[in-house]
Amino acid sequence: MASSLWVLLGSGIAGILLAAAKKLKKTIREDLGAFIEKLLLLPPPPPAPPKAPHPLTALSFAISDLLDVSGYVTGFGHPDWVRTHEPASSTCPVVSSLVEGGATCVGKTVVDELAFSISGETKHYESPTNPAAHDRIPGGSCSGAAVAVATNAVDFALGELSRFLFSLVRTVWFKIDLSFGNETWLIRWFARDPNTLRRVGLVLLHLPFATQRNPRQIILADDYFQLLKIPVDRITQVVIKSAEKLFGRQLLKHQNLENYFESNVPSLKEFARTKDIASAKVPTSRLLANVMQLLQRHEFLQNHEDWINTVKPAIDPVISSQLSENPVLTNEEVENLNAIRNQTRAAINSLLKIISEDYQNRASSLHSIASISGCCQVTVPLGHHEKCPVSVSSIARHGGDRFLLDTVQTMYASLQENSSVNADPKSSKKTISQEESAEIAKEKGNQAFKAKQWQKAIGLYSEAIKLSDSNGTYYSNRAAAYLEIGSFLQAEEDCTKAITLDKKNVKAYLRRGTAREMLSAYKEAMDDFKHALVLEPNNKRASLSAERLRKLFQSKRVHAEESQQKIVETDQYIEMTTTGPARTSSLMDDLLGLLRIRIKRGVNLAVRDINSSDPYVVVKMGKQVIYVVTIIEYSISISINIQINVYCVQKLKTRVVNKDVNPEWNEDLTLSVTDPSLTVLLTVYDHDIFSKDDKMGDAEFEIKPYIDALRMHLDGLPSGTIVTTVQPCRRNCLSEESKVTWIDGKLVQDLVLRLRHVECGEVEAQLQWIDLPGSKGL
Numbered sequence: 001m002a003s004s005l006w007v008l009l010g011s012g013i014a015g016i017l018l019a020a021a022k023k024l025k026k027t028i029r030e031d032l033g034a035f036i037e038k039l040l041l042l043p044p045p046p047p048a049p050p051k052a053p054h055p056l057t058a059l060s061f062a063i064s065d066l067l068d069v070s071g072y073v074t075g076f077g078h079p080d081w082v083r084t085h086e087p088a089s090s091t092c093p094v095v096s097s098l099v100e101g102g103a104t105c106v107g108k109t110v111v112d113e114l115a116f117s118i119s120g121e122t123k124h125y126e127s128p129t130n131p132a133a134h135d136r137i138p139g140g141s142c143s144g145a146a147v148a149v150a151t152n153a154v155d156f157a158l159g160e161l162s163r164f165l166f167s168l169v170r171t172v173w174f175k176i177d178l179s180f181g182n183e184t185w186l187i188r189w190f191a192r193d194p195n196t197l198r199r200v201g202l203v204l205l206h207l208p209f210a211t212q213r214n215p216r217q218i219i220l221a222d223d224y225f226q227l228l229k230i231p232v233d234r235i236t237q238v239v240i241k242s243a244e245k246l247f248g249r250q251l252l253k254h255q256n257l258e259n260y261f262e263s264n265v266p267s268l269k270e271f272a273r274t275k276d277i278a279s280a281k282v283p284t285s286r287l288l289a290n291v292m293q294l295l296q297r298h299e300f301l302q303n304h305e306d307w308i309n310t311v312k313p314a315i316d317p318v319i320s321s322q323l324s325e326n327p328v329l330t331n332e333e334v335e336n337l338n339a340i341r342n343q344t345r346a347a348i349n350s351l352l353k354i355i356s357e358d359y360q361n362r363a364s365s366l367h368s369i370a371s372i373s374g375c376c377q378v379t380v381p382l383g384h385h386e387k388c389p390v391s392v393s394s395i396a397r398h399g400g401d402r403f404l405l406d407t408v409q410t411m412y413a414s415l416q417e418n419s420s421v422n423a424d425p426k427s428s429k430k431t432i433s434q435e436e437s438a439e440i441a442k443e444k445g446n447q448a449f450k451a452k453q454w455q456k457a458i459g460l461y462s463e464a465i466k467l468s469d470s471n472g473t474y475y476s477n478r479a480a481a482y483l484e485i486g487s488f489l490q491a492e493e494d495c496t497k498a499i500t501l502d503k504k505n506v507k508a509y510l511r512r513g514t515a516r517e518m519l520s521a522y523k524e525a526m527d528d529f530k531h532a533l534v535l536e537p538n539n540k541r542a543s544l545s546a547e548r549l550r551k552l553f554q555s556k557r558v559h560a561e562e563s564q565q566k567i568v569e570t571d572q573y574i575e576m577t578t579t580g581p582a583r584t585s586s587l588m589d590d591l592l593g594l595l596r597i598r599i600k601r602g603v604n605l606a607v608r609d610i611n612s613s614d615p616y617v618v619v620k621m622g623k624q625v626i627y628v629v630t631i632i633e634y635s636i637s638i639s640i641n642i643q644i645n646v647y648c649v650q651k652l653k654t655r656v657v658n659k660d661v662n663p664e665w666n667e668d669l670t671l672s673v674t675d676p677s678l679t680v681l682l683t684v685y686d687h688d689i690f691s692k693d694d695k696m697g698d699a700e701f702e703i704k705p706y707i708d709a710l711r712m713h714l715d716g717l718p719s720g721t722i723v724t725t726v727q728p729c730r731r732n733c734l735s736e737e738s739k740v741t742w743i744d745g746k747l748v749q750d751l752v753l754r755l756r757h758v759e760c761g762e763v764e765a766q767l768q769w770i771d772l773p774g775s776k777g778l
Helices: 002-030 079-083 093-100 143-150 194-204 233-247 257-264 267-274 284-311 317-324 331-353 357-373 401-421 425-431 434-450 454-467 472-484 488-501 506-518 522-535 540-558 581-588 704-710
Strands: 035-041 060-064 104-109 156-161 172-180 183-191 218-221 252-255 376-385 388-396 593-603 615-621 626-634 640-647 650-653 664-673 679-686 694-702 721-726 738-743 746-754 762-770
Touching (some): 035 143, 060 143, 093 104, 093 156, 104 143, 183 194, 194 376, 218 233, 233 252, 233 388, 252 434, 257 284, 267 284, 267 331, 284 317, 284 331, 388 401, 434 454, 454 472, 488 506, 522 540, 593 615, 593 679, 650 664, 679 762, 694 746
Parallel strands (some): 060 104, 060 156, 218 252
Antiparallel strands (some): 035 104, 156 183, 172 183, 172 376, 376 388, 593 762, 615 679, 626 640, 679 694
16 A cells, blocks of 8 residues: 555656646746756845845846756756756855855756757757847857846856857856866856846855956957958957047057967967878867867766766767767877967967857857867857847956956946947948048058068058058058068158158157168168157167167268269270280289079069060179179180170169060079179169160169188088078068078079069079189189
């Protein structure tokens, strides 16, 4: 009888539970499927006055079905997990701290299957409905928590995160990293406003009261904004306007995180090599996402593989394939992945301390930074684009939780104000003034300049000038780029314009001084450096430059008469035979030898006609009387016939190549060398029949490094041996490293020259040396 009674009681309880489940299912529909189970955890009674009430008094919250509550089975998003686990013996400390802080817990919310996916959908329970866009997935492994907040069912919600979550519903959320056993977990909480978000954060983080601080720098990750499939300005302008309004324009900085991570997370290169993707240019964001996913799978299997093998639960095929395709990681591989995680955290801390498959890939890339580095992150909604919710995330250094919560609370109202202004995509472009567009172009130019993309920077600064030609900074910045490519006249002109607009622009004076120094206008350059010193007496660059020019100017003055003598060009023909050297010994005594310059080809030369150009090259060398020797006939044993043209400046040119901006000359031009300190000037012209030939840029290079290598008198080296290299710099017009190489018993130097005073163009050349019998030699 007792046994029968027990069975009846069991049946009755089962019936009650079944009825409750049906009723709960109806409630879930009303809440858009957010809740999996309702419960009630009441806070302690409020303290008696005059003591302050609990910080979270009158707030309700929900928790994801990943957090333990005493007496309830934690579902982990799978009915087989519920079936094989006992009710929790204690409540999760995070939940307890919120309840003790005055909040009321009202239920558990739906999570993805085993909290492994990012779609927010589940086949075992009714998937939550996205309240912001009913025809779209809610997104995120803890989607139920986000939906509960978005539907006003609770004031805030906890979503425990063991990898990443990408919520698409309209909530403000925050995440920090906490330790639970051996697995990497993050705690994320959702709220509808930053004030509630901050109140909850202060309780969770056990932070005492402190004065709110403003940020010293706000960094915009430009390349990560490019991952969006909506107009980038739609988001960036909201952030820029809000930051400028609250903190000033000077705090804003643009950063390319791809390049930053590539330089500051060295273990990523080794990771790419081991995965056989080093040859392909894979973005660092994608690499970080791969690292995060590998760690996720490794830690998941480490904790739950035994349960999966024992219970054999019905797992979604997509999740099952992701788990099975992951090879077992060795201890060394895990250490390497953790090294990437630690280096990413250090890189982010350093940066901030200084002042479908496609959907899944982009979501992983966007969230991998905070997830891998363990830095705190806040996401704030910014309205809708094409009926879909849009948000922006902010990241602070590891441990900067209070600071980030304070900053978001400060910026929230301004962000919402600006997002409402830009809500209409048709009017979004109109809301951006020309001055703001110019500032955007300038910042992009700054990024290109830092990446040493000089021509791109010049184009962006020019765009800024077109939009706002009254800002001296744009001209000054473009002048800096012109200096880098050796366009000193343009740099001087831009600096003069910048100074006209802003008499106190120190950088413009410094850059104009540099340009004038390179143009040999030493007195004017000195005046510019002195003016910069008046504006900034402690400017070291101006002080050193002025002192250097003072010494140079003094030296020039001593030799003024000699340097101002005019050298008249003359032609002289001397025929040398076996009896001839005595007549020309005075000329040959100074001659070191012959320099043969092979003009190979031009690359991307400027267009000077309608669609093309007719280019040729002119080579000049010397500012004093030197000798150009052209060998007419040469025999070592019998005789030498040499024609010598005596010029103050040697001048040779190639043939004209018609209608080609990528011409191939492959012509040899031979110069005599008496002074290895002289430079060679190479100029490209466009040949015209009825008018003066147009200049297409010039380049200057030194021959001394090549002569120094020749004077080493090397012999017997393997062909292809690199003897020395010359690095590109502002003075030599090299566009890339120039190598002096031993080839087939001779030393040659290959040059790729960047043309100055023109919008584009390079010339490739090669230097060879000819020893001349009877000359002084090297």
